[in-house]
Amino acid sequence: MLSPEDVQKVATLARLKLSTEELQQVSRQLDGILDYVAVLNEVDVSNVEPMAHVADVANAFREDEVRASLPREESLSNAPKTDGKYFLVPQILETA
Amino acid sequence: MEFTPIIGLEVHVQLLTKSKLFCGCANFFNPDNPNVQTCPVCLGLPGSLPVMNREALRLSQKTAMALNLNLAHFTKWDRKQYYYPDLPKAYQISQFDLPFSYDGWVEVVLPSTGEVTRVRLIRAHLEEDAGKNIHDESGRGADSKVDLNRTGTPLLEIVTEPDIRSSEQARVFLEELRLLLRYIEVSDCNMQEGSLRCDANVNLHVQENGEAIPTPIVEVKNLNSFRGVEAAVEYEIKRQSKAWQTDHKRLGEVPKETRGWDAERGLTFAQRGKEDAADYRYFPDPDLVPVITTDEQFDEIRATLCVLPATRRTRYVKELGLSVYDAGVIVDQGREFADYFDEVSTVCGDGKQTANWLTQDVQRELNERKIQIGEFAIPAAVLGSVLQRIVNGDITIKSGRDVFTELLTRTDDGKNVSVESVDSIIANKGLGKEQDTGKIDAAIQTVIDNERNAKAVEDVRSGKHQAVGPLIGQVMRDLKGADPGSVRQMIIDKLMS
Amino acid sequence: MDITGSTTGQLLKAMQSGSVSAVDVTQAYLDEISADGETIGAFLTVNSEGALAVATEVDRKRSRGEPLGRLAGLPVAVKDNICTKGLATTCASRMLENFVPPYDAHVTTQLLNADAVIIGKANLDEFAMGSSTENSALKVTRNPWDTDCTPGGSSGGSAAAVAARLAPLGVGSDTGGSIRQPASFCGVVGLKPTYGRVSRYGLIAFASSLDQIGSFATDVTGAALLLETLAGHDNRDSTSVDRPVPNYSATLEQPLTGLRVGVVSEFFGEGIDADVDTSVKAAIDVYRSLGAEVSEVSLPHTKYAVATYYLIACSEASSNLARYDGVHYGHRAEQFENMIDMYAASRAEGFGAEVKRRIMLGVFALSEGYSDQYYLKSLKVRRLIRNDFDLVFENVDVLAGPTCPTPAFRIGELVDDPLKMYLSDICTISANLAGIPGVSIPAGFSSDGLPIGMQLLAAPFEEETLLRAARMYERETDWHRKRPSLG
Numbered sequence A: 001m002l003s004p005e006d007v008q009k010v011a012t013l014a015r016l017k018l019s020t021e022e023l024q025q026v027s028r029q030l031d032g033i034l035d036y037v038a039v040l041n042e043v044d045v046s047n048v049e050p051m052a053h054v055a056d057v058a059n060a061f062r063e064d065e066v067r068a069s070l071p072r073e074e075s076l077s078n079a080p081k082t083d084g085k086y087f088l089v090p091q092i093l094e095t096a
Numbered sequence B: 001m002e003f004t005p006i007i008g009l010e011v012h013v014q015l016l017t018k019s020k021l022f023c024g025c026a027n028f029f030n031p032d033n034p035n036v037q038t039c040p041v042c043l044g045l046p047g048s049l050p051v052m053n054r055e056a057l058r059l060s061q062k063t064a065m066a067l068n069l070n071l072a073h074f075t076k077w078d079r080k081q082y083y084y085p086d087l088p089k090a091y092q093i094s095q096f097d098l099p100f101s102y103d104g105w106v107e108v109v110l111p112s113t114g115e116v117t118r119v120r121l122i123r124a125h126l127e128e129d130a131g132k133n134i135h136d137e138s139g140r141g142a143d144s145k146v147d148l149n150r151t152g153t154p155l156l157e158i159v160t161e162p163d164i165r166s167s168e169q170a171r172v173f174l175e176e177l178r179l180l181l182r183y184i185e186v187s188d189c190n191m192q193e194g195s196l197r198c199d200a201n202v203n204l205h206v207q208e209n210g211e212a213i214p215t216p217i218v219e220v221k222n223l224n225s226f227r228g229v230e231a232a233v234e235y236e237i238k239r240q241s242k243a244w245q246t247d248h249k250r251l252g253e254v255p256k257e258t259r260g261w262d263a264e265r266g267l268t269f270a271q272r273g274k275e276d277a278a279d280y281r282y283f284p285d286p287d288l289v290p291v292i293t294t295d296e297q298f299d300e301i302r303a304t305l306c307v308l309p310a311t312r313r314t315r316y317v318k319e320l321g322l323s324v325y326d327a328g329v330i331v332d333q334g335r336e337f338a339d340y341f342d343e344v345s346t347v348c349g350d351g352k353q354t355a356n357w358l359t360q361d362v363q364r365e366l367n368e369r370k371i372q373i374g375e376f377a378i379p380a381a382v383l384g385s386v387l388q389r390i391v392n393g394d395i396t397i398k399s400g401r402d403v404f405t406e407l408l409t410r411t412d413d414g415k416n417v418s419v420e421s422v423d424s425i426i427a428n429k430g431l432g433k434e435q436d437t438g439k440i441d442a443a444i445q446t447v448i449d450n451e452r453n454a455k456a457v458e459d460v461r462s463g464k465h466q467a468v469g470p471l472i473g474q475v476m477r478d479l480k481g482a483d484p485g486s487v488r489q490m491i492i493d494k495l496m497s
Numbered sequence C: 001m002d003i004t005g006s007t008t009g010q011l012l013k014a015m016q017s018g019s020v021s022a023v024d025v026t027q028a029y030l031d032e033i034s035a036d037g038e039t040i041g042a043f044l045t046v047n048s049e050g051a052l053a054v055a056t057e058v059d060r061k062r063s064r065g066e067p068l069g070r071l072a073g074l075p076v077a078v079k080d081n082i083c084t085k086g087l088a089t090t091c092a093s094r095m096l097e098n099f100v101p102p103y104d105a106h107v108t109t110q111l112l113n114a115d116a117v118i119i120g121k122a123n124l125d126e127f128a129m130g131s132s133t134e135n136s137a138l139k140v141t142r143n144p145w146d147t148d149c150t151p152g153g154s155s156g157g158s159a160a161a162v163a164a165r166l167a168p169l170g171v172g173s174d175t176g177g178s179i180r181q182p183a184s185f186c187g188v189v190g191l192k193p194t195y196g197r198v199s200r201y202g203l204i205a206f207a208s209s210l211d212q213i214g215s216f217a218t219d220v221t222g223a224a225l226l227l228e229t230l231a232g233h234d235n236r237d238s239t240s241v242d243r244p245v246p247n248y249s250a251t252l253e254q255p256l257t258g259l260r261v262g263v264v265s266e267f268f269g270e271g272i273d274a275d276v277d278t279s280v281k282a283a284i285d286v287y288r289s290l291g292a293e294v295s296e297v298s299l300p301h302t303k304y305a306v307a308t309y310y311l312i313a314c315s316e317a318s319s320n321l322a323r324y325d326g327v328h329y330g331h332r333a334e335q336f337e338n339m340i341d342m343y344a345a346s347r348a349e350g351f352g353a354e355v356k357r358r359i360m361l362g363v364f365a366l367s368e369g370y371s372d373q374y375y376l377k378s379l380k381v382r383r384l385i386r387n388d389f390d391l392v393f394e395n396v397d398v399l400a401g402p403t404c405p406t407p408a409f410r411i412g413e414l415v416d417d418p419l420k421m422y423l424s425d426i427c428t429i430s431a432n433l434a435g436i437p438g439v440s441i442p443a444g445f446s447s448d449g450l451p452i453g454m455q456l457l458a459a460p461f462e463e464e465t466l467l468r469a470a471r472m473y474e475r476e477t478d479w480h481r482k483r484p485s486l487g
Ligand SMILES: [Mg+2]
Pocket: B094, B127, B157
């Protein structure tokens, strides 16, 4: 069982602001899903290599060639806040 | 209180590729024109995918070879996840458990003691750089600005073992690393532009009752000058030793602290962590495939390596008889200077003579003209030919200087100079040494016969050989060029017979 | 001519002969879309102007005798998680409601190069997470066979559009069955190619190692034709495989002699609807009657597929969706305390419940102390699942079974039970984990008149065999000719 603190920690890592009710609901649902995935405990995977890629591909390279970048207006075109040159974000505090 | 500082460095080096690590945007420093070197990939736009730059890997592997690192035949990409506005995908493509290289070392010499020390390297891995956040420093809390021009620049992270024992050693290590990276032409290591950046992990092993007690490790972030590294490490050593005396905190008793370096005030300060709970949740990047390199490919890369600085220093001292100091001066000027030195000394066959000329005459010209050796107008083969004549005794050092000056005059007039130019200057100015013993003998006779020299002639005859000096000078003047040793011998022979 | 009642083959022929123009065809479908109103609600964006402009250009090229692409003048419904330059691409999410990509996905370029007409952007479950299209934050899409039912998902909009004849072709994406399941629910053909067959460049990622773009059509011929256009190597996708693309539509009519069909016993397990069981078994009998060698086979790790899938898919999704933080694009909250709070508030407002749930599961599965137990373990089981397939494909050419255990379920029926919803993907998920191609083809109707799909699976890059086997069956039946009676 996940504690409310566990779930809150996951929400923090996920950068999701959840209300108390949402936390409780997600917590219940996660418990249910984790119960279900516990079925994997039955499987003996000793000597099994993890499979991160299903495609049998290696060494996909591009040559070191410069390609046209986007015009700045297009790079910024979907920005929630911009001064026309930069993306703008609320002040980042770096020092305590 | 007795303690040993324990220092490890993490160095980030931007690689000199034309394009970024995973997209075709140009890779160059362009802070005045923000967000113009960006595309769907490095903006992290939905749906975009990374494809790896072959050259970035090649340069990385070349670096690893120069740093005595072991190279992995199989390597892969992982995502390191954290949120920051300069990281548009909210993960950095990096390498976690299977970096492309591991276990290496760099040898550095401490200037203060001359001691040769070896700093071991844990690994070097390749990753993408983040962009740049520009903070409002007015204190009015205005928005921060984000420039993604730098996002996705190929970055080599080099991690040392905690083998460094002093701030001096930290600085020298970094200087040697930069020299080496510049020799092999993988990075310009421009610290002002951030293409070489360094984090230092510092703690102390305090000796108490015959026991070495480790103090908590502090990471000082983003040191961007050699002086900064040395000063920040020195500051931390002092600060931590004071802290130990007051709080007696051991390693593990407090969480690892991250501090910043204030270069103006000359102190480190506590920094707030990027992630309240740092958990990077590394996992293999499913958008990228593994990289497999064969031994043949490694050999091809190895063939592109030049002779490294440390090897050159040793060779100059052991094979060419240079002083440790001169060898250091030449090597530290950079690869082009050392290559020039090598060519000149090979042509003339005398390393010491070459070292003298390069560290004095040539260096003076470079300084006066504010140019680099690459822009110097006298080709190495031509200077080598001048020095070769001196070494062979064909011309005097003084005549050599005259030739050198004349060569510079010609190049200043926009002319190319060659070995033939050297021949013609010597012939035109009559700078060649007189080889005809009949002529030399006649000149000696004229000097001896000169009334004004009667006293000197008598002195020599009576065995005061030091009196021969002025006579040699006059003969030499008359002949324009001659070998002073043989003139001296001929005068003495003549007077003593 | 009954334009919207025609197959892709008939439409191409009619346009080539000049009996209808591309503009006629596009206009006919646009009329159907506006007549539908929101009854089916397949589209999030209808690209009327853009579509007519391309159609006009196709007619102009044809009149001048200029060469035309394979899909010249054919309207296509494109799932709204595929980037279209200058045309909103929302992933059916509040997060990207106003996102207009400055670039085209690889498949978008392929469609445009083939002179296809992108008629609109089709609805989906938000970020392709779901099996019913109910998770769309922007619109409800209904099943053309029964508007109280879901069209399936996540490519529900594309499937419903083709089924309701709002477009002759549809492009979807399939991460755990998101093409095949809605094809089955809507009574159309839905094809998921081998992983790596179609470039993912410009497909907004859900789970990168599972996502694959594929095709919808009313018949196998249309699906094959569309795949030919979409498939092929693209050096902007490192996982795209550099192999020639066979001319699928050219070989389609060649029957397969001695075809070996494996019937996966695990796909007929508990929970299978009786009508589905009967229909699919009858469909397999058709293969027997055509001389195929039918045998029962086992994929012993099928039982673990759903758990494995949800761990891998959610882990990757938690990372892929981390970029939606309100900084460079997408929704930004108006109220927040500081920057970290801005991230968390923007994401909380921008994502729907299912997306948040999956992100939470993924973050947890990758987090320190749990990743070995969950994420790493799932990668290992994934290999065992792939090994099962490699083994059976030594002895059979295709696998056959139901696409889904049930016909379309009712809107709202499973929304509050995510686990049960996940389990409805039991038959389709393994193909994504193994990276193999699969197709769902119409194979009958339930007693309630809802379509039933048969799924065929083949070994990696055996799309040609897969499509020929599908066409063999289709030629013997006329399920694919049935049309929903709307309104
Ligand atoms: Mg790093």
